Structure formats: structure tokens, C-alpha cells
Amino acid sequence: MSEIENRQRIPEPHEGLIIAFTGSPGVGKSCLIDRLIYQWSTTKTIAVLAVDPTSPLSGGALLGDRIRMTVLDEPELGKQVYFRSVATRESSGSVPSIVGDLASHLFSEGFDMVVVETVGAGQSEMRCAALANKIIVVEGPSRGDIIQAEKAGLLELADLVVVNKSDLPGASKVAHEIQSSLSLADDAPNIVLVSAQTGEGIEELAVEILSTKSSIKTNRARIRERVLMWHENKLLHRENFDHVIEQISSGEMSFEEGLGALND
Template identity: 55%
Template sequence: MAMNSSKTLFDSAIEGDRRALAKLLTIAEEGGSIGSYEQKPSWILGITGPPGAGKSTLIDRLASNWSEKGESIAILAVDPSSPVSGGALLGDRARMVFSDPSKIYFRSVSSRGSSGGISSGVRRMVEVLQSLGWDRILIETVGAGQGEFAIASVADRVMLVEGPDRGDIIQAEKAGILEIADIIACNKSDLPGSLESANSIKEGLSFSEGAPEVVSVSALKGSGLDDLMERLDQITPNPDRLLMRSAILLDSILADRMRSRPSYEGAMRAMASRTIKPDEAADMVEFDNGRV
């Protein structure tokens, strides 16, 4: 029994046993208890953006560069095997072979499997990685919906990765991701349309106070990375963004808790059958000892 206890797994993981680490993360992801350990200070970056923008390629570059400086990097990639992104997971694994394996850990996080919602699963996994003393923890999520924002908001800084020809789109999305991102990396600067995209994003942001920084990079060619790394280390928390991210994460935790209440299903069905009004359905969801 002792072999399977969290304490033993924790000790093994801290000694560099990757299977123990993987098991520990699975326990955390599924909502199990891993005991309470001291959370060492880590640097946590959320990376989000549209499919194929180059998030994984950029993460791999950054992780390689940081590991060369002796830092340890753990990467949590949320659902990289979604239908849209196809074989990205295999790509990620193949690329990781070239990096120093003792300093870099890659783990994909399924959008199912975590109890109480993905953002809670990711949050618990991050806590495990923090306790084990990983220097930098990176969280990759695809897309730009509330769910992805919540996952990225687990981090204490957020980078949006964009590709070429996105200037107009991102201006239209202003009220979303731009309110939570500290920095925007306009990737694929080696391709036509990328600089225009960066300029158009910058233009769109020029009137907003405390707007995120915009940096042009090419993850493929490696250009602009030193600048990006420097800026990433200099991000100072913007109070409005911190508030916004906290609200998004809190909403997501509360929503996940509500959905797990036994009375939720009945309320939802009653509302769908139009026998009661939405507010009445909401009233049907029962709280537990005054808690959501």
C-alpha cells in the first residue's frame, strides 16, 4: 500500500521519476487528494490563441532556450488532439526529443477526465508542479472562448499567440482576450501578412490604456525570441487584468460546482421543457450548507 501512497509518489517525482510525476498529475487532474505540500514559487504562463497559430512551436522554442539556462520547464497542453488540430500531439512529442529531457516535462490534459472542470484540474496539476519545484510552468490552450480564458487564467501571466492576417479579427474581439492577455506574440513573422497583422493589432490597441504589448516573432526561424523572453520576464501584473482573470476563473469554478450539484440536471431539463422560467430553474439548484 505504501508504494502507492501519494507521499511515496511525491518523493519519487521529486527525485526525477517521470512515471511517478505522471501518476501524481493524474490524481490531481481527477480531483484526488495528493496531500498538502509547500508550493514553491513558480513562474506560470498561460498561452492561448487560435488553432495553428504556432503556440506549440513557440513553447518548444522557449522551453529549449530556458532549459539551456538551467531552468526546469513543465508544459501542460490542454486537449491538443482536438479534431481541428489533428496530429499536433504527435508533433509536440517529436519535437520534445530534441530538447533536454531532464529539464523539460510535457503533459497533455484531456478536456474530459478532470473532475469539477478542466480549469480546476489544471489548477490542481499546477499546484503539484509548483510543489515539486518546477521553475516555469506553461499552460497551452487552443481557442478563444470563456473556457480557454479560464484555463489561461490559472496562470499569473497570459500570452496570446496570433498568426498572420489576424489584425481585423482581433480588433473585433477586443473585449475578449485582449482584456486578459499581458502580451501578444504575432507569430510567423517570416510569412507575408504577419507584420501587417502586428501593425493592425498595435493600431487597434493604441487608444486603450494599459494595452498588452505586441511582439513579432517567428517560432520557426527563431527570430524575435530574445526580445519576447525578456518581455515575458518583465510583465508586471496589471490590476484590471488580474481582476478580469480572477473573475473569469472564479466564474468557471462556481459554474463547475453548480453543474455538479444533483439538482442541476432537473433544473436544466425543466428549463428545456419550458415548463418553468429560467430564473425559477436557477432557484431549483440547491446549495450545500450555504455554499455553491
């Protein structure tokens, strides 16, 4: 896995079920995934790739999602569940293209499904569409979470919207507001209320996620993001990329000249 993440080896393509969970920080994505894995791991082998933001200055990543995954403490699930934190590195989206290669390798090793948890970084969450077969947007009982998701276009992209923390005041109101905002849209996703804290609705949600079909809208968005990711990778791997960035930042080259150098 380290060789793949460091681009020292490119695995053969292998297809499989990839489910992306995305949403604002603090809505309980990790805890929700933890609960769902308890349900799915009774019949499936699951790999979780938790994507952590990389600092644009130091290149360091927090890689802290493992702390919130209690399922990893269950000895009997050792052979059923695999967890790995992945730094975003130089990718502008919250899910780096390298995750696709990691997923291919995991499928070749026999895993039934790969769960990707993305960072809550607003509009860059759209990039998860390039990798996932299903996109689950997680919201919480806060209007700010919804506004952020609406600005990023996440609600229009979702195959399913999950309002977590249904045990807290305001969750039902949030679900109603999301329903209203999507009422005029074609192929609007279902909205489900659950609580990762109490377990309410988790068993039903685990079944619904696996049975939900992607819409034409999300499939189109998925293709669009894959094309954008392909172009980004092509740019990032040009031999002169870092040199041009240094030249522009030091004032030795104008921005327009830099773009020209990268297009040569």
C-alpha cells in the same frame, strides 16, 4: 497526476510561475512554445499542460499537442521538461480548474514554471486568466485571427501579444493593426514579431516574457475569472446536477424549474 485529474486527490496549494499561451487555432502556439522551452530549459525545469477540448457528446478529447513538441525528443532535456495533455472535461472554459491543482502538484515536485497552452475556442479563452501569472496572446498573419481575439476580449487581457509567423507576408501589417486597436487603451501590452519556423526573435521573446509585468487590468480580470470558476465548480459538483440536466432535456422539468432545483 491521474489521481488529481480524476479528482481523487487534491494537492496542497503551492505557488509558482504559470504562463498561459492562448489564441486562435493555427497561429502556431505549440511550435512557439516548443521554441521557447528550448531557451528556458537551459536554466529552468518546465512543465507543459496542453489543454484539449472535450466533446460535449462523447466526452472524448484529441490530446494531440504532444505530436508538435519536438523538444520532448531531446534526451538531455528529459529531466528538465514534463508534458501532459489535459482534457477540458465538463468545464465551460477552455482551461479547466483542475489545471490549477495539477500546477500546484508540479510546483511541489520542484518545477520552476508551468506553461499552459489553451485551445483556441474564442471567448472561453478568457478563463485562462484565472490560472496564469502571465497571459500571452498569440496571433498570426490573418485578419480573422485578430477579429476573433478582439471579440473575445483577449487583446485587452494580454500581458504580451506575439505575432507569430513573421516570415510570412502580412505579419508586420497585423502587428500594426493590433497596435492601432490598442493605442487608446491604458497599460497596452507590447507587441512582438517572431517566427517559430525560422527562430527569428525567439531568444528575445523568451527574455521579455519572463521580465514582463502584469498590469492592474489583467490582475483584475484574473480575479474576476477565478470567482466565476469557483461558482462554476460549485454548480458542477452538486449531487443533482446530472439528474437535473437529464430532467430538463427530457422535458420532465422546465429550464426555470431546473435552475430552482440547482439553487436549493
